[in-house]
Every structure is written in C-alpha cells, then in structure tokens.
Amino acid sequence: MKKIILTALTLASLVSCKKDPAKALLNDKVEIEAVKPELAENAVIYEANIRQYSPEGTFNEFTKDILKLKKMGVKVLWLMPIHEIGIKNRKAKGDVSIEAITDTIEKKKYLGSHYSVKDYRSLNSNYGTKEDFQKLINEAHKNGIYVIIDWVANHTSWDHEWITKHPEYYTRDKAGKMIAPFDWTDVAELDFNNKNLRKAMIDDMKYWLSEFNIDGFRCDVAGEVPTDFWDTATAELNKIKPVFMLAEAEKAELQVKAFDMGYGWEAHHIFNGIAKGEKTVKDWDNYVIKLDSVLQKDDINMNFTSNHDENSWNGTEYERLGDAVEVFAAMSYAVPGMPLIYNGQEYDLKKRLRFFEKDTIPHTEGKMGSIYEKLGKLKVENEALNGGKNKASYKRIATSDNLSILAFEREKNGKKVIFIANLSKTPKQFTLPTEGIYTDSMSGQKITLSKGQKHDFKPWQYLILTN
Numbered sequence: 334m335k336k337i338i339l340t341a342l343t344l345a346s347l348v349s350c351k352k353d354p355a356k357a358l359l360n361d362k363v364e365i366e367a368v369k370p371e372l373a374e375n376a377v378i379y380e381a382n383i384r385q386y387s388p389e390g391t392f393n394e395f396t397k398d399i400l401k402l403k404k405m406g407v408k409v410l411w412l413m414p415i416h417e418i419g420i421k422n423r424k425a426k427g428d429v430s431i432e433a434i435t436d437t438i439e440k441k442k443y444l445g446s447h448y449s450v451k452d453y454r455s456l457n458s459n460y461g462t463k464e465d466f467q468k469l470i471n472e473a474h475k476n477g478i479y480v481i482i483d484w485v486a487n488h489t490s491w492d493h494e495w496i497t498k499h500p501e502y503y504t505r506d507k508a509g510k511m512i513a514p515f516d517w518t519d520v521a522e523l524d525f526n527n528k529n530l531r532k533a534m535i536d537d538m539k540y541w542l543s544e545f546n547i548d549g550f551r552c553d554v555a556g557e558v559p560t561d562f563w564d565t566a567t568a569e570l571n572k573i574k575p576v577f578m579l580a581e582a583e584k585a586e587l588q589v590k591a592f593d594m595g596y597g598w599e600a601h602h603i604f605n606g607i608a609k610g611e612k613t614v615k616d617w618d619n620y621v622i623k624l625d626s627v628l629q630k631d632d633i634n635m636n637f638t639s640n641h642d643e644n645s646w647n648g649t650e651y652e653r654l655g656d657a658v659e660v661f662a663a664m665s666y667a668v669p670g671m672p673l674i675y676n677g678q679e680y681d682l683k684k685r686l687r688f689f690e691k692d693t694i695p696h697t698e699g700k701m702g703s704i705y706e707k708l709g710k711l712k713v714e715n716e717a718l719n720g721g722k723n724k725a726s727y728k729r730i731a732t733s734d735n736l737s738i739l740a741f742e743r744e745k746n747g748k749k750v751i752f753i754a755n756l757s758k759t760p761k762q763f764t765l766p767t768e769g770i771y772t773d774s775m776s777g778q779k780i781t782l783s784k785g786q787k788h789d790f791k792p793w794q795y796l797i798l799t800n
Contacts (some may be wrong), residue, residue, distance in 0.1 A: 359463060362546040363471040368479060368575040373593060373633050373671055373721030375713045376408035378579075380675045382641055383412065383460045384444065385692050392461040396469045403476045405679065406709020409577060409671075410473055411551045413641060414447035414483040415466065417455035419490020424449075424519045424689050443689050447483070448553055449490040449519045453537035467545055479548035481577055482541060486534055487557045488513075488520035495533075496521065502530040514557065525559050535566050542573045549577035555592070556582035563591035579635065588632045597634035597670055604638060604661045607756050608654040613736045614756050618729065631722035636665035637673035644675060645688045659704060660754050660793045663775075666708045667743065667752040667797060669727055670720045679705050704775075711774050715799060717743045717750040725750075734763040738790070742767075750774075753788075754795035762789050771798035 379402050387394035402410065423431045425443040434440045444459070456466055473480050489495060495502050496511070503511045504522040514522040523530060541547045549570075555563065563580075567590065570576045580592040588595055603620055606612030628634075637643075638661050639650045650658050665672040677686070681699030686692045712718050719725040725745035730753075732738040737757040743750045751771065755761045768783045774797045782798075 359467050359544075361471075362467065363474040364546075365474040365477065365479065365548070368548055368577045370593075370631075370722045372408065372479065372577065374719040374723060375406075375716075376671055376721075377406040377666075377709050377712055378409040378411055378635065378671055378673050379405070379407040380411045380640060380673060381413065382447075382676055382686065383415065383457075384447070385686050385694055386676055387696075388693050390459060390691065390693075392465040392469045396465075396472050399469075399472045399476055399478065401679075402478060404709070405674065405705045406713040407674070408478055408713075410478050410480050411579065412480065412482050414450060414485060414553075415457055415460060416447075416453060417451040417457055418445040418447065419449045419451040419492045419519065420445070421491040422519045423490075426689070428516070428518060430518065442691070444691060445689060446519055448485050448488075448517075450485050451490045451493055453534075454540050463545075470545055470547060474546075479577055481549040481551050481579065482547055483553060484538060484550040485553045486523070486562075487554045488517065488522050490519065491521055493521075495530075499529070499533075502527055502533070514554075525562050531562055531565070534562075535569050538566060538570060539573060542570060542576070546574075548574075549579070549593075551579040551581065552592075553581050555580035555587060555595075556584045560584075560586050560591065563587060564589075567591045583634075585627055585629070585632065588629070594633040594635050594671060597636045600634065600668070600670075601637055601643075604657075604664070605653050608657040608661070610758065614739045615736055617739060617756075618735070621727070621729070630724070633721055634670040635673050636668060636670045637675070638662055638665060639675045639678055640673065641675065641686075641688075644677075644682070645685055649683055649685060650678065651683050656758070657756070657793045659701070660756065660795045662701070662704065663708060663795055663797060664739075664752070664754065666712050667718065667741075667750065668720075669724045669743075672708070672712065674705060707775055711750075711797065711799075715748055715750060716745040717748040717799070719745055730765055730767060732763050732765045734761055737761050738763045738765075740765050740767070749800040751798040752795070753790075753798070755790035755793060758792045760789065760791055762787055764788065769800070771800060773797070774799050 383395055384390045423445040425431050425434055431440050431443050456463060470480050502523055504524045506512050511521045513520055567578055578592045580587045580595045583596050583598045599620060603612055603616050654661055677694040679702045680696055681701050682694060717725045725743045728742045730740035730742055732740050737755060739756050740753045764785055764787055766784055771780045773780050780798055
C-alpha cells in the first residue's frame with residue numbers, strides 16, 4: 334500500500350510541474366562546467382546592480398542582455414545583493430533614516446542599501462520571483478557565464494529575525510547594546526566569536542548553491558570577518574560544488590584557502606593618482622615590485638576603474654580619470670589579474686548612481702562599448718594576457734622616459750603582448766629597445782618597431798601589440 338501511495342504522489346508531482354512552468358523551471362537548472370582554476374586565466378567579471386540596470390529594475394530585464402555580456406568576454410557575473418532590504422533605521426540621505434521623514438510619498442522613494450540584509454534566504458520582490466532569478470542563472474550558464482552573488486556576512490539589518498531570536502549573534506558595546514560597524518547606522522554588526530552564528534551563516538550560503546545552482550560569492554568587507562570563518566565556509570561550500578570566491582579586501586591571507594580573488598585597491602588608487610598628476614609610472618613600477626613580496630604566485634587581483642562604491646561615493650571614472658578613462662580601462666586588461674566592468678561603463682556612464690533610491694543607467698551606445706568588446710576578445714583569446722593562478726609573465730620594458738611612459742611585455746606559450754602607454758596629460762616623445770612587426774589589437778593595423786626609433790604619443794595614448 335505504501336508503494337502505491339508513493340507512486341501516486343510522484344505522478345501527481347510530475348503532473349503538477351507540467352501544469353506549473355514556474356516550478357518546472359526551478360527544478361530544471363542549466364548546468365555549467367564546474368568552477369576550476371583555469372576559469373580566472375582569461376575571464377572578465379561584470380558587476381550588476383539589478384535595481385539600477387534598467388527602468389524596470391528586474392531580473393527579467395537584465396536577463397535580456399546576457400548575450401551582450403558574453404560579447405564583452407564576461408565569464409563571471411557578480412550580482413549586487415538580491416535580498417530583501419531592512420526597513421528599520423533605513424538610510425535616506427547621509428545619516429538621515431526614513432523614520433525621520435514624515436512625508437509618506439517622500440519616504441517611499443528611499444529603497445535602502447543593498448547591504449542592509451533583512452533575510453539571507455530572501456529575494457527582493459522588486460526584482461522578481463524565484464523563477465525569474467533561476468531564469469537569469471540558466472541563461473548565464475547557457476552562455477558560459479558563472480553567477481556569483483554578493484554576500485554580506487559582517488552585518489544585518491536591524492529587523493533581521495536574528496536581532497530578536499538570536500541576539501547573542503551580535504557584537505555589543507561596553508553597555509551591552511548592539512552596535513553598528515563604522516558609521517553604517519542602518520546595520521548591526523555580527524559577532525563571529527559565536528559558533529552558532531557561523532553555522533547559521535554557512536547554512537544560508539549553502540541554500541543558494543542547492544536551491545538555485547549559483548557558482549560562488551563576492552563577499553562584502555571580507556577583511557572585517559575572521560579569515561578562519563571564510564576558510565571553513567569555502568571548504569563547506571565546495572562539498573556541494575566548486576565555487577568561485579571574491580573578497581572585497583586587499584588581504585593576502587584571505588587567498589591562502591578561502592578566496593580565489595581579491596580587490597586591487599592599491600592599483601586602482603594609483604590609476605586615479607596618475608590621472609590627477611599626483612603619481613607617475615614610477616609608482617606603478619614600485620607597486621608591481623611590492624606585489625612580488627606580498628602575494629603568492631597563484632593569488633589574483635581584480636583590476637577596476639570603477640565599481641558601485643567608487644561610482645556613487647567617489648565619482649564616475651570620468652570625474653576621477655578624465656581623458657585617461659580608456660587607457661586605464663585597457664591597462665586593467667593588460668596587467669595580471671581579472672578586469673571588472675561595472676554596469677554602465679559599457680554605455681559611457683557619466684553620472685553617479687544614487688545609492689539608496691531608484692536610478693537608471695542610460696543605455697546609450699557610446700565609445701566604450703566597442704572598446705570593451707575588443708579588450709574582452711583579446712583577453713579571452715590570447716594566452717599572453719592570462720591573469721589567474723597560472724599567469725602569463727610580466728616584464729617591464731625600459732624606455733627613455735620611465736616616469737611618463739609605461740611599457741611592458743606579457744608572454745605565455747609563445748604568445749606575446751606588448752603594452753605601451755603615455756600615462757601623462759602632455760605629449761611625449763620617447764624611444765624603447767623593442768623591435769619587430771606587430772599587430773595593433775585595437776585597430777588591426779600592422780606596426781613596425783625598431784631600436785632607437787622615436788615615438789610620439791599624445792596624452793593618454795596607448796598601444797596593445799600582439800605578435
């Protein structure tokens with residue numbers, strides 16, 4: 334009798350799935366080759382803010398553009414937090430919370446920080462349904478793109494259920510009150526000395542692998558959470574499936590076990606400094622030397638000219654880099670590591686996106702879209718730009734003006750790429766010892782170099798030459 338009942342239930346379930354396409358979609362996940370070290374060698378990573386990506390701000394609208402990402406060489410898609418956002422102490426402007434706003438219409442426009450998570454297993458209903466989210470992942474997987482989601486382990490919103498059910502999970506001040514980290518008044522800091530918190534956090538991370546088949550996590554302020562937690566978390570996640578882990582930190586110990594990649598913050602600040610005339614190529618050369626002593630050979634830096642924090646709080650890349658936007662974008666692809674595209678950069682985004690309110694990226698075709706496509710093609714196809722755990726070599730080429738002209742060679746398995754750039758706001762004439770016939774990867778033209786030849790470069794002019 335039990336067997337008959339079970340069979341009937343199974344048939345009923347199958348019939349139900351056929352009648353309900355949404356349930357069928359959740360059960361019909363598209364598989365992708367397991368994450369392995371080779372992924373990072375020639376990948377481009379793309380950061381997506383679902384709220385601001387389209388006027389609708391939904392998963393479905395974003396999914397329509399997956400093919401555009403593939404065309405730019407994107408292999409890792411990082412989604413900013415997709416969870417339900419807390420309401421208690423929600424920020425409106427600066428340190429003002431929505432509780433201080435009496436106008437109900439005004440109050441509604443403040444949607445809160447993505448990084449104030451109310452429930453780690455929830456989806457923000459403004460973005461769509463579970464089925465919509467699964468459709469996005471499936472479409473990405475079909476096109477060879479891995480999906481990682483933002484994970485905010487350091488803190489929760491003040492109306493997360495743990496606040497009342499598990500107050501022991503939270504850090505306290507001397508008076509015994511829960512505290513906010515830094516000046517982030519819309520969130521409460523978690524206490525990772527609590528073993529039960531650690532288990533609960535890992536269980537919530539596992540949920541997204543098991544339920545939706547995502548491929549890893551970008552971990553917010555990872556350096557503020559104990560490294561041994563991340564070591565354990567990654568080991569546990571890898572039991573379900575191999576994952577790709579990105580740390581929002583520039584901390585070498587995090588890449589020993591837990592993370593595949595960290596932020597290249599110092600490189601980013603050098604880009605900004607050179608563009609402002611406050612630094613020179615010498616600062617970049619010193620940084621490269623420093624990396625040899627700070628990082629292990631298989632460590633990976635994420636290179637970027639913008640991201641959600643930089644855009645909203647420190648200005649667009651056009652504000653910070655001015656006419657040097659393109660050369661530093663190209664440099665982020667040419668140096669070892671993985672380049673990041675923040676959504677909107679491919680559309681020449683020249684406005685700061687509002688952080689707590691609805692805003693929209695203008696999808697107007699401009700200059701950088703085709704630039705990112707060319708750079709992505711080169712990154713994906715040419716081993717000389719491999720930047721992962723088995724990087725192509727990096728060799729500095731001395732020039733007659735080492736303060737303004739950066740020249741280096743990348744090489745692997747007989748493939749060679751030479752990067753030459755005038756990293757200054759004035760025209761420069763210089764010589765370099767390189768000779769040979771090369772192809773300019775951006776224009777397709779043949780370029781002949783000879784020893785002693787004088788080169789005249791305009792401000793921020795660059796070449797990426799291939800053999």
